[in-house]
Amino acid sequence: MTFAVINTGGKQYKVSTNDKLRIEKLSDKEGESVIFKQVLLINNNDNMELGSPLIEGAKVEAKVVKQTKNKTILIFKKRRRHNSRRKNGHRQKISVIQITKIFGKGGKLLSEANKTENKKVKTTAKKSA
DSSP states (O other), X not given: OEEEEXXXXXXXXXXXXXXXXXXXXXXXXXXXXXXXXXEEEEEETTEEEEOSSSXXXXXXXXXXXXXXXXXXXXXXXXXXXXXXXXXXXXXXXXXXXEEEEEEOGGGOEEXXXXXXXXXXXXXXXXXXX
């Protein structure tokens, strides 16, 4: 199984093809392709490449599936014996991406996502009288 470790939004993610990730908001629109060039590690079944800190020429390509907001984080502040309390909430904006391709050192294609399309099957029910 081929996987890579990428750096985006100040965090590191272990990704493989067809994975869906919830990451910090990207400026790209839904359906657009995104390329992550900060690749820290690539494991290709039998061999592993470790960057110091990055691997030259390696990249991971992904598609933006959705721009949305994360779960609500509640902030509750209370001051004892002062009858003072404050409740606030916050929803961080995130991007949902799907990994499509992983390129190794020098731009060599290591793994590609399967092209699976969801086909709707029409069923015709015969009405008997």
